[in-house]
Amino acid sequence: xxxxxxxxxxxxxxxxxxxxxxxxxxxxxxxxxxxxxxxxxxxxxxxxxxxxxxxxxxxxxxxxxxxxxxxxxxxxxxxxxxxxxxxxxxxxxxxxxxxxxxxxxxxxxxxxxxxxxxxxxxxxxxxxxx
Numbered sequence: 001x002x003x004x005x006x007x008x009x010x011x012x013x014x015x016x017x018x019x020x021x022x023x024x025x026x027x028x029x030x031x032x033x034x035x036x037x038x039x040x041x042x043x044x045x046x047x048x049x050x051x052x053x054x055x056x057x058x059x060x061x062x063x064x065x066x067x068x069x070x071x072x073x074x075x076x077x078x079x080x081x082x083x084x085x086x087x088x089x090x091x092x093x094x095x096x097x098x099x100x101x102x103x104x105x106x107x108x109x110x111x112x113x114x115x116x117x118x119x120x121x122x123x124x125x126x127x128x129x130x
Contacts, residue, residue: 001026002026002027003025003119004022004023004102005121006099006122007020007023009098009099009124010124010125011127012091012127012128014129015040016091017087018088018091019085020085020124022121023082023083024101025116027103027119028076030107032075032103033050033051033052033053033105034077034101034102034103034104035047035049035075035085035112036050036084037099037100038097038102040070048065048066048086049064050111050112051076051077052110053107054108057058062108069095073088074087086099090105093129095126095128098124098125105118106120
């Protein structure tokens with residue numbers, strides 16, 4: 001059984017930083033494509049960032065970001081710890097949302113839609129005050 005557990009959410013002031021972590025168990029991270037989604041109150045859940053392999057080495061990775069977070073957020077992974085991170089800098093009130101970690105079975109593919117992800121965490125809330 002694959003499980004994803006997020007941590008690191010909380011309250012931060014505008015301009016501040018947070019780092020979210022997602023630990024995956026039951027499946028090697030090296031076999032799993034990963035993404036971070038977020039859902040603000042009254043809005044749909046949307047992709048924030050995704051990470052996938054682009055070659056045969058563990059360091060051959062590609063990342064993709066929503067336009068709203070480019071240059072501020074960074075997704076990374078540590079396969080030894082089976083953990084994916086989302087570093088969030090220069091945060092804005094509009095970043096307030098519940099953030100979800102998600103995984104899929106195609107580590108070389110970029111997946112941007114909710115339905116393309118097989119595994120989901122429970123979500124961690126992030127609140128950015130102005």
